[in-house]
Amino acid sequence: xxxxxxxxxxxxxxxxxxxxxxxxxxxxxxxxxxxxxxxxxxxxxxxxxxxxxxxxxxxxxxxxxxxxxxxxxxxxxxxxxxxxxxxxxxxxxxxxxxxxxxxxxxxxxxxxxxxxxxxxxxxxxxxxxxxxxxxxxxxxxxxxxxxxxxxxxxxxxxxxxxxxxxxxxxxxxxxxxxxxxxxxxxxxxxxxxxxxxxxxxxxxxxxxxxxxxxxxxxxxxxxxxxxxxxxxxxxxxxxxxxxxxxxxxxxxxxxxxxxxxxxxxxxxxxxxxxxxxxxxxxxxxxxxxxxxxxxxxxxxxxxxxxxxxxxxxxxxxxxxxxxxxxxxxxxxxxxxxxxxxxxxxxxxxxxxxxxxxxxxxxxxxxxxxxxxxxxxxxxxx
Numbered sequence: 039x040x041x042x043x044x045x046x047x048x049x050x051x052x053x054x055x056x057x058x059x060x061x062x063x064x065x066x067x068x069x070x071x072x073x074x075x076x077x078x079x080x081x082x083x084x085x086x087x088x089x090x091x092x093x094x095x096x097x098x099x100x101x102x103x104x105x106x107x108x109x110x111x112x113x114x115x116x117x118x119x120x121x122x123x124x125x126x127x128x129x130x131x132x133x134x135x136x137x138x139x140x141x142x143x144x145x146x147x148x149x150x151x152x153x154x155x156x157x158x159x160x161x162x163x164x165x166x167x168x169x170x171x172x173x174x175x176x177x178x179x180x181x182x183x184x185x186x187x188x189x190x191x192x193x194x195x196x197x198x199x200x201x202x203x204x205x206x207x208x209x210x211x212x213x214x215x216x217x218x219x220x221x222x223x224x225x226x227x228x229x230x231x232x233x234x235x236x237x238x239x240x241x242x243x244x245x246x247x248x249x250x251x252x253x254x255x256x257x258x259x260x261x262x263x264x265x266x267x268x269x270x271x272x273x274x275x276x277x278x279x280x281x282x283x284x285x286x287x288x289x290x291x292x293x294x295x296x297x298x299x300x301x302x303x304x305x306x307x308x309x310x311x312x313x314x315x316x317x318x319x320x321x322x323x324x325x326x327x328x329x330x331x332x333x334x335x336x337x338x339x340x341x342x343x344x345x346x347x348x349x350x351x352x353x354x355x356x357x358x359x360x361x362x363x364x365x366x367x368x369x370x371x372x373x374x375x376x377x378x379x380x381x382x383x384x385x386x387x388x389x390x391x392x393x394x395x396x397x398x399x400x401x402x403x404x405x406x407x408x409x410x411x412x413x414x415x416x417x418x419x
Contacts, residue, residue, distance in 0.1 A: 060189060067182050074175050078114060079152070082169050085111060086155045089118065089167070093159040113172040117145050118157075120165045223261045230254055262315050271316055271394050275419050277307035278349055279342055281314050285321040286340050296335040303342035308349045309419040316390045323387045324353040324412055331357025331410065344418065351414040352402065359406040368401065391416075 088104035095101055108128075116128035124145065127135050134140045148168040155167040171179070231254060237247050283303065290299045321340075328338050336356035343350055360368060369388040391399040397416040404410040 060186075063185060064182050067178070067185070071175070071178050074178060075171070078169075078172060078175065081111065081114065082116075082152075082155055082167060085116070086157045086167050089165070090157050090159045093157075113174065115144075115148065115170040117141075117148055117168045118165050119145070119168065125165070223257060223264070227254065227257050227261060230257075259315070259318075271313040273311040273313055273395070275309050276312040276314055276317075278310040278312060278317075278351075278416065279303050279306075279308055281312060281317050282321055282340070282342055282351060285318040286325070288318075289322060289325050293329060294334055297329055297332070298337045300337070300339045301341075302339070304344065308342075308344055310349060310416045311395070311419060312416075313394065316394060320387050320390050320414065321351075321353075323383045324414075327383055328353055328355035328357060328410070328412075331355055331359075333357075336409075347418055348415050349418050350416075352411055353413075354409060354411040356409040359408055360401060360404040360410050361406065362404070365401040365404070369399070 084107055088107040091099070091104045092101060111128060113129065115130050116126075117124055117130070118126040124141060127141075130144065134144050145168060148170045151170045152168070155169075156164050157167055158164040230250070234247055234250055234254065237250075283301065286299075286301055293299075325338065325340070332338070332355050338356075339352070339354040341352045341354070343352075369384050388399050391397045391414055395416060397414060399412065399414050402411040402413040
C-alpha cells in the first residue's frame with residue numbers, strides 16, 4: 039500500500055469513527071430522554087393518586103403524604119380538567135390562567151406533549167390530568183440539536199483550516215515551480231545570447247540572427263513571466279487600454295488568417311494598477327484558449343469598456359461553448375477539454391487576476407455550439 043493510499047484509508051477510518059461516536063452520543067441522549075420522560079410519568083401517576091386521595095378524603099384521612107407530593111412538584115406544568123372545564127392548574131403563569139384563550143392554547147400544547155392520566159375518583163366520575171415536560175426535559179430534548187450544531191461548526195473550522203493549509207501549500211508549490219522554471223530557462227538563454235553575438239561576429243546572414251533574436255526575446259518574456267509569478271509582482275499605474283491592445287496586436291499577427299479578430303476600446307486612457315508582463319500573459323492565455331475552443335477557425339472579439347469605477351475586458355469566441363455547471367470548474371488546476379492540455383492556463387490566469395491584481399475573472403456567458411464570453415474586471419485608479 040502506497041503512502042497516498044494509507045492516507046486515504048486513515049481519513050476514512052477517522053470519518054467512520056467520528057460518525058460512530060456521534061451516533062453513540064445521540065443514542066445515549068435519546069435513551070436518557072426516554073428515562074427522564076418515564077420518571078416524570080411515574081411522578082404524575084403519583085400526583086394523580088394524591089389528587090384522588092384528597093377528593094375522597096374524609097375526616098380521618100391522612101393527607102400529609104398527598105400534600106407533600108403536591109409540594110414536591112415545582113417544575114412540571116399541570117392542568118386538571120373535568121367535563122371539559124379547567125378546574126386546577128399547577129406551575130403555570132397566572133397571566134395564562136386568567137386569560138381563557140391563552141389557557142386553552144396552553145392546554146392544547148400539553149395534550150400534544152403527553153398522553154393524559156385519567157383520575158377516576160368515583161364510579162362514573164373522573165378528571166383528566168394533562169402535563170407537560172419539565173424545563174430539564176426540554177433542555178435535554180434540544181441537546182442533540184446543539185450537539186449537532188457544535189459538530190457542524192467544528193467540522194467547518196477543521197475544513198477551513200485544511201483548505202487554507204492546502205491553498206498555502208499549493209501557493210508555495212506554484213511559486214517554487216515558477217522560480218525553478220525561470221532559473222532553468224535562464225541558463226541556456228544566456229548561452230544562446232552569447233552564441234548570437236558569436237554568429238554576428240562571424241558575419242552570418244542577418245535574417246538568420248534576427249529570427250534567433252526574436253525567439254530569444256520570446257524566451258526572455260516567458261522567463262520574466264515565471265520569475266514574477268514566483269514572487270510578489272510589482273504593480274504600477276498603467277493605461278490598460280494601451281497594455282491590452284499591445285498584447286492583442288502581438289497575438290493577432292501570429293495566428294492564422296482563419297481567425298477573424300476584432301477589437302473595441304475607448305480612445306481615452308484608463309489607469310489601473312497593473313504588472314504589464316503578467317497582464318499580457320493573462321490576455322494571451324484567454325485569446326489562445328478562445329482560439330483552441332474554435333479549433334483555429336472562427337471569430338474572436340476583444341472588448342475593453344468602463345462601468346463606474348471598474349474596467350472590464352470581454353474575450354468572446356465562436357467556439358463549442360461551456361456547460362453552465364462547468365463555469366467555475368474551468369478555472370480549477372487540471373481541468374481541460376483538450377487531449378494534450380495540462381489544464382493550467384485558466385488556473386494561472388485566475389491566480390494572476392485575482393491574487394496579484396485583486397480583480398475578478400468569470401465565464402460571463404456561454405452557449406453550447408455558439409461560443410463563450412470570458413470577463414475580467416479591475417478597479418480603476
